[in-house]
Amino acid sequence: MNRMRIGDLTERAGVTQRTVRYYESIGLLPSGEREGNGHHYYTEETVARLQKIDQLKKVGLSLEEIRDVIELYFTDTSEVLPKRKVLGILYRHLADTDQKLEALGQFRSDLQSNIERFERWLEANERD
Amino acid sequence: MNRMRIGDLTERAGVTQRTVRYYESIGLLPSGEREGNGHHYYTEETVARLQKIDQLKKVGLSLEEIRDVIELYFTDTSEVLPKRKVLGILYRHLADTDQKLEALGQFRSDLQSNIERFERWLEANERD
DNA sequence: ATATAATATGACGTTAACGTCATGTTTGCA
DNA sequence: TGCAAACATGACGTTAACGTCATATTATAT
Structure with missing residues (x-):
């Protein structure tokens, strides 16, 4: 389907x-x-563009930041x-991303340790 | 220094x-x-707690989410x-984190490709 | 042809995470 | 002891990213 109105668009993009109108209004x-x-x-x-925006949001970019880079994906930037x-x-953005990756990695390993700690505890007290 | 008022606290924690008062008000x-x-x-x-909160914010957690896990770092959870x-x-949180890590990794490699593309372009047009 | 569904536009509402006065009390220093 | 600097509390303001009516026009199924 290529040429749809907003109803189909929103359904397909989730x-x-x-x-959609808000995104249009802020360019x-x-x-x-x-x-x-x-x-x-x-x-x-x-x-596709809406999906890309969603992906970038999950990465933690604001809509304004996304506006700065989205063209790279969807126009002939040449x-x-x-x-x-x-x-x-x-x-x-690359530097920011690496920072976030490091922070996230650290958080992940903290989580791991805590999980293991709790599981050991539960195992040791399996006597309910 | 152990026993400070809010002025020193905020200076040291940035x-x-x-x-501080807002964080206190939401527990x-x-x-x-x-x-x-x-x-x-x-x-x-x-x-230390304020610094940890800041770190978790950078990971993308909301203050409410942070409130759910912060005790793991600062109390005898036993x-x-x-x-x-x-x-x-x-x-x-571990699952969420892995999702974010994947999204971030994808974003990073997209960035890399784009950077390389642009640099090739600039190199090819070094004739200003 | 007409009733129902879909779309356009405008305006006001909402939540998170604070910022910014305003006002009153407390501290610390000359 | 006096007085500027620090602190406490309350209230209103702000930004991002939409949600939620309300109303009017257009499209579509019967």
Whole structure:
């Protein structure tokens, strides 16, 4: 299906209409083409874009940060943007990401230790 | 220094007084002991606790989630909490963490590819 | 042709995590 | 002892990322 209205779009992307309109309003999502009537029409690419946004949100980026990088995934960047600046942004995100990865790794191993500690405790007190 | 007031606490922990009071108000931080006067007094442990909270925030946990796990770091859990429940929480956080780690890893490699792509482009157009 | 469903737009509401006064009491130093 | 700096408490403000009506117009199934 390629050429859908907001109902199908939101169903396929797993977001609400409010979310789509909000993203359009802040320039994160291009407002779908409109016919003579007021309705917006979207494509498969819009679905993919919404999914990518969701993925980046899970990584912990704000919508504003996502707006900075999303074009890298969905336009021929060879044309539009100032290359050096984009590269700068990418390097910053890479550094941030590595920081987060380290913090997350640390947290994970803390969790592991605690889990093991609790399980040992439960095992030692299996007498209820 | 062990026994400080909020000024020193916030300076050492790198947070504002408002943050401390907010954390106290939501039960994330135990309200420091109060003398006959109304003042609160804190210890090194409070500093450590604030730092731990900050670390967990960076991992992407909400203050509410942090409240669920922070006790694991700062109390003798052998006494206070229902063991099985805590273990459940820990396992959920572990699963969440692994998800985030995967998403982050994916994002990181996407970033890498894009960076390389841009650098190749810049190299190929070194003619300004 | 008409009733029902889908869409557009605007406005106000909501939650988390604090920021920012305002006002009153307490402390510490010259 | 006086007075600026530190602390306590309350109330209102703020931002992000939407949720939730309300109302009007367009599309669709019978």
